[in-house]
Amino acid sequence: MKQFDKHINRQETNCIKYDAIEKRFQVSKDTKPMWIADMDFEVPKFILHDLEKVLQTKVMGYPHITKAVFNSIQFWQKEKYSIEIEKKHIHLMPSVLSSIACCISALSQKDDEVIIQIPVYPPFYDIVKLNNRVLIENKLKKVNDKYEMDFKDLKKKISKKTKLLILCNPHNPIGRSWNKKELQKLSLICKQNNIIIISDEIHSDICFTSFYSMLDIKECENNCVVLNSPTKSFNLAGIKIAYTLCKNEYINSILHKEIKKRYIDELNIFAPIAIKSAYSKKGLIYIQQLTLYLEKNCTFTYEYFNIHLPKLIVIHNEATYLIWLDFSKFELSHNRIFNKLTNEAKVLLNDGKSFAKKEGEKCFRINVALPFDELKISLKNIVKAFS
Numbered sequence: 001m002k003q004f005d006k007h008i009n010r011q012e013t014n015c016i017k018y019d020a021i022e023k024r025f026q027v028s029k030d031t032k033p034m035w036i037a038d039m040d041f042e043v044p045k046f047i048l049h050d051l052e053k054v055l056q057t058k059v060m061g062y063p064h065i066t067k068a069v070f071n072s073i074q075f076w077q078k079e080k081y082s083i084e085i086e087k088k089h090i091h092l093m094p095s096v097l098s099s100i101a102c103c104i105s106a107l108s109q110k111d112d113e114v115i116i117q118i119p120v121y122p123p124f125y126d127i128v129k130l131n132n133r134v135l136i137e138n139k140l141k142k143v144n145d146k147y148e149m150d151f152k153d154l155k156k157k158i159s160k161k162t163k164l165l166i167l168c169n170p171h172n173p174i175g176r177s178w179n180k181k182e183l184q185k186l187s188l189i190c191k192q193n194n195i196i197i198i199s200d201e202i203h204s205d206i207c208f209t210s211f212y213s214m215l216d217i218k219e220c221e222n223n224c225v226v227l228n229s230p231t232k233s234f235n236l237a238g239i240k241i242a243y244t245l246c247k248n249e250y251i252n253s254i255l256h257k258e259i260k261k262r263y264i265d266e267l268n269i270f271a272p273i274a275i276k277s278a279y280s281k282k283g284l285i286y287i288q289q290l291t292l293y294l295e296k297n298c299t300f301t302y303e304y305f306n307i308h309l310p311k312l313i314v315i316h317n318e319a320t321y322l323i324w325l326d327f328s329k330f331e332l333s334h335n336r337i338f339n340k341l342t343n344e345a346k347v348l349l350n351d352g353k354s355f356a357k358k359e360g361e362k363c364f365r366i367n368v369a370l371p372f373d374e375l376k377i378s379l380k381n382i383v384k385a386f387s
């Protein structure tokens, strides 16, 4: 697929992935960034075309958010996930993280407990603590190099003060798209204990197996807030657009008040255009093509390491372009692994310790959303550095 094979030069384009690495990680400029979750692919032409029309107006005043924006979200949720959602149950937001922060302050009190399932996307830790809630860690368990939810541990961790659980589905960094049985069990435990599930589904569009939204789970439909965005799947993270979905009138109204109070539902001028353009019939076709390409990159990574670096444990991802690599069998210190990756293989991956301090010590997360030819070079360099 030509559109994904194209090499794009992102150096000096004000992007954090390339332009911040020397200062932030003390690595040389020629290190290949395979860390933060954005893709080295151009935004699809049909979206660029619509965004160019905004520039052509030559005025960047306040945007008018029309019903068409909500229609596009309803279209996407229906077409992709068979979810019917009313307009009043959708709130536009600038990002998924600001939506989580809003959910935490709207749906819990100071010193209440919030559960996260680790290893997990690092801001989940801070967002709970910075909002003055108590962070409770429910560790995922590794069974035959696959991660599963540990329900026994979860039940033990729940107390009267536990009010929220932040779910990551599909899960970053271990790549699970949680199955229906797991989600039903989780929902039941949360419901029995009056815990609301905040379901971060930002990675749902790129899935190599079935995906079940929390709104798909009967036991949870009324006990969750789903957060999603087109920014991961269409490479629009710099545009800042996300939304919340909540079918429970009471929870939705409290959340709505919090959003209004903070004035954070005001979007930039590109955001409504970007989401309308992405969440369309063209967008559906694009995601199909992208998913095929990324699945090929993921499978290649898995097989290449299995053949050429069998000591490396590669966690099979069912979704996303992020793969969790476990270097524990190499018996190297964390710093030594990091140095080998950055100085010898010349690749920059995300440090596993930021996803889970202890369990992630010998792990790194690799981003494989880049042209296949570039991926092959990086993987070869990693194999050489560890052989």
Ligand SMILES: Cc1ncc(COP(=O)(O)O)c(C=O)c1O
Residues within 6 Å of the ligand: 037, 094, 095, 096, 097, 098, 121, 168, 172, 200, 202, 203, 229, 231, 237, 241, 242
């Ligand atoms: C699971 C997860 N949630 C949220 C985000 C960030 O989303 P946003 O930029 O909309 O805050 C990311 C980005 O990588 C992510 O992986």
